[in-house]
Amino acid sequence: MQQGGEMQQGAASPGERVVVIGGGPAGLEAAWGVARLGCPVTLVEWAAFLGGTPVAENYAALTPNFEDAEAAMQRMIDRVSPHPLVDIRLRSQVTAFDEREGGGFTVTLSSAGDGSGTSTLDAGAVVVATGFQHFDPGRETQMYGYYEYPDVVALQDLEAMLKDHNVVRPSNGEPPERICFVQCVGSRDRQIGNEYCSKVCCGVASKEAIEVRQQLPGCKVFIFYIDMRMYGYWESQIYWPAQEQYHVQYIKGIITEVLPKDGKLLVRGEDTTMGRPMEVPMDMVVLSVGMEPSLGTRLTAQTLGLRQNKYGFIDAAYPPLDTVSTSRPGVFACGAALGPSDLEDSISSAGAAAMRAVVHVRDRSSVTAAG
Amino acid sequence: MAASALYKAPDVAGYGDVPYEEKARLFDLVKADLRYPDYLYGCYECGICVAVCPSARFYDFSPRRVAQAAAREDVELIYQQMQEDIWECSQCFSCLRCPRGNNPGGIITIMREVAVNNGLASAREALEGYSRIIYKIMSTGTQVSPDMLQPDAFPDWGPEVKDVSDNLDLWRRALPPETLHTTRTGWDVAPRTLVELYLIWFETGALDMIKGVDEGLHMILEEVMEERLEEEGVER
DSSP states (O other): OOSOHHHHHHTOSTTOEEEEEOOSHHHHHHHHHHHHTTOOEEEEOSSSSSSHHHHHTTOOBOTTTOOBHHHHHHHHHHHHTTOTTEEEETTEEEEEEEEOTTSOEEEEEEESSSSOEEEEEEEEEEEEOOOEEEOOGGGOSSBOOTTTOTTEEEHHHHHHHHHTTOOOOTTTSOOOSEEEEEEEETSSBTTTTBOSOOSSHHHHHHHHHHHHHHHOTTOEEEEEESSOOOOTTHIIIIIHHHHHTSOOEEEESOOOEEEEETTEEEEEEEETTTTEEEEEEESEEEEEEOEEEOHHHHHHHHHHTOOBOTTSOBOOSBTTTBOSBOSSTTEEEOGGGSSSOOHHHHHHHHHHHHHHHHHHHHHHHHHHHHO | OOTTOOSSSTTTTSOTTSOHHHHHHHHHHHHHSTTHHHHOSOOOOOOHHHHTOHHHHHSSOOHHHHHHHHHTTOHHHHHHHHHTGGGGOOOOOGGGGOTTOOOHHHHHHHHHHHHHHTTOHHHHHHHHTTHHHHHHHHHHSSOOOGGGOOTTTOGGGOTHHHHHHHTHHHHHHHSOOSSOOOTTTTTOOOHHHHHHHHHHHHHHSHHHHHHHHOHHHHHHHHHHHHHHHHHTTOOO
16 A cells, blocks of 8 residues: 555645745654655745755765765655655745635745746645754854955855865865864854754764775874764764774864964864964864754744744744644744754654654644534 | 874974984884784774773873874874884783774884884883893793892882792782792703793794894894804804
């Protein structure tokens, strides 16, 4: 039995569809989950393609298992696209959101792609999976010079180089001999206003450090950190191999300043565990930028009237045992729209959101039928 | 500036007069030791080894710094440690409780061996007070027996020596050692054992190790051993 036909009967009343907003990892998982539970689903994606940030930002390999990011996303896309209950709307965004009389929502979509302009959908429930964006390192309060020095890059810039197997100094096209990562850029910083930990950057930086060592075995790699946060299995999947097999150097101490010197970058900080100041020449500096709510997350929260936290992420209304309900009944959120999240947690919360959305639709259907 | 110097001043670790290449050569010898990969994985810099280290309570000594310097391949700092820090370790291996499975004390063992084999000043200095002990162990294979520890003869061993020697019989009844060596039995070793022992010292290069740190002692030991082997009719 392919799509659980008998389940479908319970949700058969017309219009009882789930709208999933966002076509990244979480949105793809949520849409697939809803469809497999027998509910029609419309997947709304702002961009012209599915796959979200891993595709848009040219991620090389996924953390922590080093699977090719594009291939992994394509697998999710291929799973969801042909499903008969799935309706995909690319280059579309939700521009209005109204409660229907008797329950459910009217979702107004504005589509740029197919020239269909504005359309409306009836939805029994909504899943918001609009994700994050990388912190803009131009906003950091130290002096890293992301927009000043070409050899200062961010995690996603290095991802793109790794994906092309072309890790070179942007200033001269030469492979770097010394690279360092600077952790917590835009995270855990009261000055910037992002007091939270972005959760993934320690693991992603370590993963990229391993990839650099694989692609450029002669390149020395340093990671300057406040404290390394690679919880659970990431410890033995990424952290230990980076140190023990790839000899990535972890140095506790945050870089305060990057300065140009003799064609290199001088990074300045304290080697805290050795108890002395340091000034180290580098060929490239990689800023481990954290997560901020994406523009899509901010706009969707406004359009749908969802409560946001002080950082702009959508608030989970009933934590910790309900991670996906928002302040608005019938609207669920998942993935990095809720706050910094790794892929594993994003996919898990997407599954939870899909389940909750379908339950919401079915509960309403049975109430309607009984009434 | 040395390629691996991580710090502001290249000679922050001292010993600026020693060429970088020499320091690197010594560190390469440390890393080439068969035991090295099992003694150093990666360092959290958590400090548990310092917390359990008895030497760290009395000296400006940190097994963490030793592990860190090795993990970071900091040639300058490792050289400094070979000239200073490693001789402050009591080789008790309390640091084996490292959550990463490192063995800072073992790294120090290797560094000491390299220091001795290469005649580093620190090795000579550190072993100066132990000539008698080295002589005893290498010539008889047995340790100094406790009743040899007369306070007048061993002032450098601290005040406990007096207490031990005054109450040796009581100590032995409380903590019976495996052998009950005394000065009467401590020098009494079977000729066959001595022959084997001396051959081991010669063949393993252990005797050569002494040469770099105490030439006089080396001469005496070599003579004692060669004489004995000749007496026993053993050819090398």
